[in-house]
Amino acid sequence: MFRDALLIAEKDLRIEARSRVVFSQVLPFAILALVLFAFALNADRPVLRDFTPGLFWVAVLFAGLLAIQRTTNLEHDDGTNDALRLSAIEPASIFLGKMMAISVQLLALEVLLIIGVLVFYGAAIESVAGGALLAVTSVVSSVGVAAAGTLYGALTAGIRGRETLLPILLLPVLAPVLISATRSFDDAFGSAAVNGWAWLALLGLFAVVYLTFGLLAYGILLEES
Amino acid sequence: MRQYVYTVPVVQLRDVVALLGRFPALAGVDLDVDEGEVVLLQGPNGAGKTTLLRLCAGLIPPASGEARIFGLDVVSQARQVRRRVGLIGHATGLYRDLTVLENVVFWARASRVDNPVDAAKAAMDRMGIETRLADLVVDRLSAGQRRRTSIATMVVRRPELWLLDEPHAGLDQSGRDKLDALILDAAAAGATVLVASHELERVGRLSPREITIAGGAVVSHVS
Numbered sequence: 299m300f301r302d303a304l305l306i307a308e309k310d311l312r313i314e315a316r317s318r319v320v321f322s323q324v325l326p327f328a329i330l331a332l333v334l335f336a337f338a339l340n341a342d343r344p345v346l347r348d349f350t351p352g353l354f355w356v357a358v359l360f361a362g363l364l365a366i367q368r369t370t371n372l373e374h375d376d377g378t379n380d381a382l383r384l385s386a387i388e389p390a391s392i393f394l395g396k397m398m399a400i401s402v403q404l405l406a407l408e409v410l411l412i413i414g415v416l417v418f419y420g421a422a423i424e425s426v427a428g429g430a431l432l433a434v435t436s437v438v439s440s441v442g443v444a445a446a447g448t449l450y451g452a453l454t455a456g457i458r459g460r461e462t463l464l465p466i467l468l469l470p471v472l473a474p475v476l477i478s479a480t481r482s483f484d485d486a487f488g489s490a491a492v493n494g495w496a497w498l499a500l501l502g503l504f505a506v507v508y509l510t511f512g513l514l515a516y517g518i519l520l521e522e523s
Numbered sequence: 524m525r526q527y528v529y530t531v532p533v534v535q536l537r538d539v540v541a542l543l544g545r546f547p548a549l550a551g552v553d554l555d556v557d558e559g560e561v562v563l564l565q566g567p568n569g570a571g572k573t574t575l576l577r578l579c580a581g582l583i584p585p586a587s588g589e590a591r592i593f594g595l596d597v598v599s600q601a602r603q604v605r606r607r608v609g610l611i612g613h614a615t616g617l618y619r620d621l622t623v624l625e626n627v628v629f630w631a632r633a634s635r636v637d638n639p640v641d642a643a644k645a646a647m648d649r650m651g652i653e654t655r656l657a658d659l660v661v662d663r664l665s666a667g668q669r670r671r672t673s674i675a676t677m678v679v680r681r682p683e684l685w686l687l688d689e690p691h692a693g694l695d696q697s698g699r700d701k702l703d704a705l706i707l708d709a710a711a712a713g714a715t716v717l718v719a720s721h722e723l724e725r726v727g728r729l730s731p732r733e734i735t736i737a738g739g740a741v742v743s744h745v746s
């Protein structure tokens with residue numbers, strides 16, 4: 299199962315590396331969102347510092363939607379969805395592979411956006427523990443967002459107008475990830491007195507739920523799409 | 524070459540009805556196709572040929588009736604059926620940002636073919652895909668080259684049942700000849716081939732058995 303998942307992930311990442319959609323379109327969109335947030339808050343650095351975690355995760359989710367949409371469309375543009383169904387790869391492996399590919403893309407995006415908020419918003423990581431919390435939160439959030447995104451991408455795949463439907467369905471599901479990851483980053487950036495590790499545990503729970511549900515339900519959605 | 528031995532017809536359809544939404548695309552089809560047969564499906568646009576092929580691939584469930592491929596039920600044993608079937612449809616089934624070789628190798632690996640790179644090169648060679656095209660991304664290929672690549676991705680999987688929907692479309696004379704040779708070789712090795720085509724003369728040379736479908740039903744059967 300894991301070998302097949304790696305095959306799918308490798309294929310999706312190879313396509314992304316060649317087309318560079320994430321880096322030429324999704325990343326600029328995310329950076330633009332960060333800049334616009336700054337304009338909207340009158341470029342007030344103390345305010346931006348305080349709201350860095352929330353603004354960061356909103357930017358990640360919006361930009362992540364584009365990456366999820368892109369990865370979903372890979373299997374629907376030229377009938378590759380049918381070819382996958384005719385292959386020997388189990389649906390759970392396809393889910394896992396696509397989830398891994400989106401996670402890697404989101405992680406790369408988050409690393410660059412963290413640099414962005416450090417530079418543009420004047421945010422600061424206050425300790426080594428804060429840095430570790432930031433890193434682990436990014437990884438777990440990426441898995442959670444990618445798992446839910448892959449699942450909902452398959453859910454909307456066969457529907458006309460899926461580009462607009464996906465955000466409407468997915469964003470409410472990702473609200474717990476947004477809240478938990480923001481609280482965890484609050485602790486990491488020292489912008490609020492909260493227990494970031496407790497929020498990270500909750501975030502991990504959501505990620506496990508999305509992952510489990512995706513592994514179980516993806517095959518059904520693949521058939522319906 | 525692999526030889527297959529079946530004690531039941533490879534394709535066995537009994538009073539099969541298939542719906543596309545609420546539209547009855549197949550309306551009570553009965554069909555038996557034995558191992559190693561090449562069968563031409565003909566009929567006007569919208570007759571139900573594509574639906575019939577997709578049903579045989581286990582991609583569309585019958586609304587009623589019984590559909591068995593290799594003796595396996597296409598609904599409850601769909602995954603076992605699909606692994607043994609190759610389908611060339613209207614879509615290419617190719618990833619546009621991968622090269623020709625990467626596409627064929629990917630589908631070989633996805634079907635657990637031994638030595639996938641060698642098998643992919645052999646399949647490409649059989650479809651007459653020039654070596655210089657191997658490292659070209661699919662997005663830069665002509666329609667005919669894409670078609671050849673698409674067929675190579677099916678051939679590399681070595682399916683036991685070939686389901687071909689207008690397979691000659693977009694191919695030049697050389698490509699058509701290569702495809703015909705592949706079909707005949709596959710049938711000689713025991714694979715079963717269903718070809719939906721409007722090119723009656725060409726496909727008629729491959730097989731004496733022709734089935735005409737109209738309005739979702741078999742209206743004539745020539746053997």
